Amino acid sequence: MSKPTSPPDWWIYQGTAHPNPDAIKRLPKPPPWRNFIENPAEYKDLPKNSIPNDDSCRNRGAEFRPNRTNFNEIERVNAALYLRRPLLVTGKPGTGKTTLAYAVAYELGLGKVLRWSITTRSTLQEGLYHYDAVARLQDAALHKENHTAPSIGNYLKLGPLGTAFAARDRPRLLLIDEIDKSDIDLPNDLLHIFEEGEFEIPELLRSDKQAQIEVPLHDGGHVDIENGKVRCQIFPVVIMTSNGEKDFPPPFLRRCLQLEIEPPDKTQLIEILKAHFKQHQLSKEVEQWVDDFLNKRKETELANDQLLNMIHLALNLKAADLKNLKTAVWANLKRD
Numbered sequence: 001m002s003k004p005t006s007p008p009d010w011w012i013y014q015g016t017a018h019p020n021p022d023a024i025k026r027l028p029k030p031p032p033w034r035n036f037i038e039n040p041a042e043y044k045d046l047p048k049n050s051i052p053n054d055d056s057c058r059n060r061g062a063e064f065r066p067n068r069t070n071f072n073e074i075e076r077v078n079a080a081l082y083l084r085r086p087l088l089v090t091g092k093p094g095t096g097k098t099t100l101a102y103a104v105a106y107e108l109g110l111g112k113v114l115r116w117s118i119t120t121r122s123t124l125q126e127g128l129y130h131y132d133a134v135a136r137l138q139d140a141a142l143h144k145e146n147h148t149a150p151s152i153g154n155y156l157k158l159g160p161l162g163t164a165f166a167a168r169d170r171p172r173l174l175l176i177d178e179i180d181k182s183d184i185d186l187p188n189d190l191l192h193i194f195e196e197g198e199f200e201i202p203e204l205l206r207s208d209k210q211a212q213i214e215v216p217l218h219d220g221g222h223v224d225i226e227n228g229k230v231r232c233q234i235f236p237v238v239i240m241t242s243n244g245e246k247d248f249p250p251p252f253l254r255r256c257l258q259l260e261i262e263p264p265d266k267t268q269l270i271e272i273l274k275a276h277f278k279q280h281q282l283s284k285e286v287e288q289w290v291d292d293f294l295n296k297r298k299e300t301e302l303a304n305d306q307l308l309n310m311i312h313l314a315l316n317l318k319a320a321d322l323k324n325l326k327t328a329v330w331a332n333l334k335r336d
Contacts, residue, residue, distance in 0.1 A: 012081050013104050015074045019047060021109025024170060027081060030235065036197060038234040043170035050111040050219075076259040077104060083257070086194060086238035088179075088248075091261035093333060094303020097241040098177060100261070105173040110237060110266075112219055114160035115175045118182045123191040127161030127176075129215075131203050152203060153213040153225075163218040164236035165199070173237045180246040187252045194255065197232040204228030259329045263297065264304065266290055272304065273311060289314055293330070300332035 007014045012023050027040040077100070080087040089097045105113045116127050116263050136155040158166060162175040179187065193199055204213055205228035214222045223230075240256070242248075264272065273282060293307045310329050314322060 010082075011074065011078050013074060013077045013107060013309070015070075015103070016107060016272045017103060018107065019026050019109060020107055024081075024110070030084045034235065035198075036084065036232060036235050039191050043234075046109065046169060051066070070261075073100070073259060073261065080239065080257045084235040086176075086192070086240055086256045087259060088240045088242060088253070088256040089259045089261060090242045090244050092263060092301065093243055093319045094305050095261045095262055095263055096304065098175065099157070100238040101173060101174050101175040101241075104237060104239070108173075108237075109172040110171055113173050114164050114218060114236075115177060116160040117177045118186070119178050120181055120183060122182055122186060124186065124193065125159075126160075127159045128193075128199055129156055129158050129162045129201055131156050131201075146259050151213060156201065156203065157216045158218050158230075161193070162199070162230060163234045165193075165197075165230050166217065166223045167221075167234045167236060169234075171237050173239065176238065176240040178243060179240045180242040180244065180248075182246075187248050189258045191255060194238070197235065198229060200229050201225065266294060269293070269304070269307065269320075273308070275301055276308060277311065277315065284313060286314065296330055300330075301334035302330060303333060306330055 012027055014020070014023075025040050025043050029039060030036045076087060080084075089100060091097050101115075102113055105111065116122075132155045136152065139150060156170070159177075160174060164172045176190075201215075204225060212224050212226045215225050216222055270282070270287070272288070273286065283290065289311060290307070293302065296302060306329055310322075313325060313329065317325075
């Protein structure tokens with residue numbers, strides 16, 4: 001497929017690395033079978049303190065993705081936005097899967113990324129909310145005499161997934177990082193949540209004192225939860241990353257859009273280096289390091305940041321000092 005000379009009209013995310021928070025308001029309403037009550041034209045701007053500044057964006061690498069060099073990548077992101085479906089991003093370590101999430105959030109003004117890093121012990125509830133039962137019991141004993149125990153909302157806190165579902169002003173971006181490390185049941189549990197668009201907090205359902213309770217969000221602020229249920233009004237932008245260590249069940253894959261990020265070629269690598277090393281004039285010597293890296297990558301598994309590390313050393317050390325470091329910095333990542 002040929003790349004367009006200019007961004008297609010239907011693109012919301014354009015991969016420019018420049019903030020354009022009004023673009024998300026051009027989204028059409030969700031498909032009829034994705035029953036959310038959102039109206040993108042009525043999205044509100046998030047508070048300034050919830051928007052990452054340029055420095056935090058740079059630290060996450062969102063500004064360092066080559067502008068519109070991957071038509072397939074940008075097209076899949078936009079399709080996921082239109083369909084209100086999770087985007088499953090696969091690829092080798094260091095190909096930019098995580099930075100894609102930060103780039104989308106930064107350009108579309110979706111606030112700080114809600115990041116949920118998955119381990120083998122991660123559970124659905126961990127992503128939805130945390131309940132501190134021990135603290136509540138201790139406080140109940142202290143307040144037993146005067147019957148003034150604090151609200152149960154003081155002992156609850158929504159997780160990154162729960163916070164993303166509780167959004168009311170505009171979508172939040174939820175990054176579920178390395179989902180292939182999860183227990184076998186987690187993808188199916190997530191599938192149910194993404195399809196139903198709601199979840200219950202049993203601790204609130206058992207509390208008959210208040211129909212509406214204020215609960216803290218994962219990254220600050222509060223939300224009012226009515227009758228113990230969080231109902232998604234604005235479906236979040238969900239990006240899940242996978243290093244390909246596990247196959248996912250077909251029902252899960254069917255309800256996601258999939259994107260495989262290929263390792264960058266020479267042109268893309270040079271663009272990445274130019275973005276990272278703006279203060280340096282990249283020489284022919286640096287280009288030779290790129291060629292060496294690409295040749296080495298044919299034999300072993302290497303990540304982009306290994307090239308960045310080597311270039312940083314090359315710009316600050318003498319050639320003689322680099323000889324022994326090259327083997328250490330460009331160590332093979334592939335497991336035997």
